[in-house]
Amino acid sequence: MATKKSVGALKEADLKGKRVFVRVDLNVPLDDNFNITDDTRVRAAVPTIKYLMGLGSKVILSSHLGRPKGVTPKYSLKPLVPRLSELLGVEVKMANDCIGAEVEKLVAEIPDGGVLLLENVRFYKEEEKNDPEFAKKLASLADVYVNDAFGTAHRAHASTEGVAKFLKPSVAGFLMQKELxxxxxxxxxxxxxxxxxxxxxxxxxxxxxxxxxxxxxxxxxxxxxxxxxxxxxxxxxxxxxxxxxxxxxxxxxxxxxxxxxxxxxxxxxxxxxxxxxxxxxxxxxxxxxxxxxxxxxxxxxxxxxxxxxxxxxxxxxxxxxxxxxxxxxxxxxxxxxxxxxxxxxxxxxxxxxxxxxxxxxxxxxxxxxxxxxxxxxxxxxxxxxxxxxxxxxxxxxxxxx
Missing domain, CATH: 3.40.50.1260 (Phosphoglycerate kinase, N-terminal domain)
Structure with a gap:
């Protein structure tokens, strides 16, 4: 496999004020009260996000959680917001969806160095089908694509593979890089x-x-x-x-x-x-x-x-x-x-x-x-x-x- 471009190769000129779609793996175990029982994956995502924040990017985070069939409240990413905010030292905003007009409005409001978490991308069946129209809608939110979700790299889904076809540059995050x-x-x-x-x-x-x-x-x-x-x-x-x-x-x-x-x-x-x-x-x-x-x-x-x-x-x-x-x-x-x-x-x-x-x-x-x-x-x-x-x-x- 050819060596892939890393997010570390992107500098301030490439990233400042740019909307960066980051596919992370926040698929963490939650208990019955929706408390995170193991935050390893959340912590593993931090270096890439902090690097982008530090260079003034508008960070858009996308992940799946579990295997929902359609919109399933117990698989919402909302419970992750407090821990993410704590680890990143900023107030992470949460969208109630991952595509659509409301999400576009929230993306437009992200300040440089700010972070928006999109709702579980698997709430749409199109995600796992790698539907090009759905991938295009996700890609339309951003200017740059970073994949840091090694745990799902073996799946050709819309947020892990499809989006890369519509965004340049498309690069590996630090976690993905280390794994490779x-x-x-x-x-x-x-x-x-x-x-x-x-x-x-x-x-x-x-x-x-x-x-x-x-x-x-x-x-x-x-x-x-x-x-x-x-x-x-x-x-x-x-x-x-x-x-x-x-x-x-x-x-x-x-x-x-x-x-x-x-x-x-x-x-x-x-x-x-x-x-x-x-x-x-x-x-x-x-x-x-x-x-x-x-x-x-x-x-x-x-x-x-x-x-x-x-x-x-x-x-x-x-x-x-x-x-x-x-x-x-x-x-x-x-x-x-x-x-x-x-x-x-x-x-x-x-x-x-x-x-x-x-x-x-x-x-x-x-x-x-x-x-x-x-x-x-x-x-x-x-x-x-x-x-x-x-x-x-x-x-x-x-x-x-």
Whole structure:
């Protein structure tokens, strides 16, 4: 993918007094009283917005929240106004819509350095259909387009892709830029040795990532529920562990591919098993090839943690996508938590550590080590698609650098 123009390349002359349409990702979790329970995404959007404010732009913010079918009050962006205003140090104005005469009037009233938040863009079904007329209406509000919503960059929607066709310049925000620098840059030209840790419950959702990474990494560590499909493919008894029966041949071929490419692929040699899928299950550690009937593997075992840690000690770049076990249950969280601590320790020694979105981000946050990593990706699906080597429509639509 070609390098894209960044908002940092735009100076005061390009931005002062200009209306800038910024697609941000404010899709945050809200509780029943509409309080934000995790403001990570709001905070991540701040640097780009502040940069534009500082250069005298009239900032128009657009985002989605949830998956509304039409106008749904519980998916309104209104509850985000107080936190946004607090973080930006200005009173953020809110529109009751994202297109139309009333919105145009509010846009005309934005002072230089002021911020207007548009209502949830997904209240219109045209957004997800990438309807050109709708994209044109959004674009008509502004002079410049900035996409800082990496979390939706894999979707070709009106506000993430369509708008860019009508506005020049169309550039990447700082968050989008950082995501691309790490997830594309580090993976394309990693400092070697390069290791990937891939976990999660199903092989099927990670096939693309594993295949893509096998071409690039020196070491591949596998954990999480997907390992039992590999074990079964090797003829091990897996008890009642999660297995994707239709992926056994694929698991075998991935192991063969790793061997052919000279990649050191490590599967856990021991696992923590449970007699039921519950936080209070009875548990014990067994060899990976000796899971008894009626028991299921829910975490990697202590020997595997040690082997994995020693393998990681040899590396210069690590990318991690997917937990090692059912970390939501305290009894089965050790594998994931120790790996998180290991990455934090290596990060402090100069190793590039990238947490590639999804559950591994939640795991790293749970142990309070998020700020110790080189990069934490804010995208789930977008991170996966990028690691699979797929182009992202929201990125392709931007101007080349």
């Amino acid at each position: 620098d790490y997830l594309v840059g580090a993976v394309a030209n990693p400092k070697k040795p390069f290791a990937a840790i891939v976990g999660g419950s199903k092989v099927s959702t990670k096939i693309g990532v594993i295949e893509s990474l096998l071409a690039k990494v020196d070491i591949l560590l596998l954990g999480g529920g997907m390992i039992f499909t590999f074990y079964k493919a090797q003829g091990y008894s897996v008890g009642s562990s999660l297995v994707e029966e239709d992926k056994l041949d694929l698991a075998t071929s991935l192991l063969e591919k790793a061997k052919a490419k000279g990649v050191s692929l490590l599967l856990p040699t021991d696992v923590v098993i449970a007699d039921k899928f519950a936080p209070d299950a009875n548990s014990k550690v067994v060899s990976a090839s000796e899971i008894p009937d009626g028991w299921m593997g829910l975490d990697i075992g202590p020997d595997s943690i040690k082997t994995f840690s020693e393998a990681l000690d040899t590396t210069k770049t690590i990318i991690w996508n997917g937990p090692m076990g059912v970390f939501e249950f305290e009894k089965f969280a050790a594998g994931t938590e120790v790996i998180a601590k290991k990455l934090a320790e290596l990060s402090s020694k100069g190793v590039t550590t990238i947490i590639g979105g999804g559950d591994s981000v939640a795991a790293v946050e749970k142990v309070g080590l998020a700020d110790k990593m080189s990069h934490i990706s804010t995208g789930g699906g977008a991170s996966l698609e990028l690691l699979e080597g797929k182009p992202l429509p929201g990125v392709l639509a931007l101007d080349d650098a």
